[in-house]
Amino acid sequence: MPELPEVETLRRELNLALKNKKILSAKVLYPKTVFPLSSKIFEHAIVTKKIAVVERRAKILIINFSDSTALAFHLKMTGQLIFQAHGGKKIVGGHPAPKDEITLPNNHTRLILTFSDNSILYFNDLRKFGWAKLVDDSQLKDLTKHLGIEPLSKLFTDQFLIDLFKQYPNRTVKQILMDQTLIAGIGNIYADESAFLTKIMPNRKANTLKPLQIKNLRQNIIAVLKLSIKLKGTSAKNYRRSDGSLGGFVPHLYVYGRAGQPCKVCRTIIQKIKHNQRGTQFCPKCQK
DNA sequence: GTACTTGTTGAACG
């Protein structure tokens, strides 16, 4: 599933690909995916809009138009955005697709945007959790106002994280890291991975961590996010064990998706528990 | 067929 690094990679690529393009037509194939919910209204409202810049907030991808409206996407777990240049190669972002077999549109395609140079952007989403919202300035603010700070911004300081742990002494590490209203963009993968790198259990209570551990945790969060972006954000694990396509970050995972396999550090078998209603993986020996 | 998984939202709870 797309995480912050993957959305960021997609943002960079789409920003280059889409800048200054004009929307020639739009086709909604699954109305519940879009806002406004009416396909007709959506399709009519978006044509002739010109793309100014593509931005990202947490895991939300924001295509800004020149008239200060925007099309905001959330890929959730299985969303994909695929850009097909006219006669050119595809840019694929989001949920990994079986390699080289994407024919478009297909039965998971929810929205098609065609640009005036005949290039096309497809929004695919197998499970239909994702959305594409056409919003004005104030609606865009509503979409993002509840989100906490970006973990890769300068605001994400040692002191900020230490204060958070003080503010929520009874929560667990993982609960704090994954709370989008506190820190925006960390999902299950990076919560588990950064806990491993810090050698702490994800279900440790916040008030049991020493300031030095919190500082280490912050370093590890940043390191793991940056490494994943560097590897083109292909952080998504193979979605089901049978799906042979591995993302570029997968070889760097220590615990996520590795339950039952030996720890890369000490060979102890990685365990999986349910914590905070989420699958949570850890090494019982390395993490305390 | 049944249970389970997954990220996020929002309702319901004390």
Next chain:
DNA sequence: TCGTTCAACAAGTA
């Protein structure tokens, strides 16, 4: 008002 818990969303896998 606040923090916590849980159902809902959809479709594929075990």
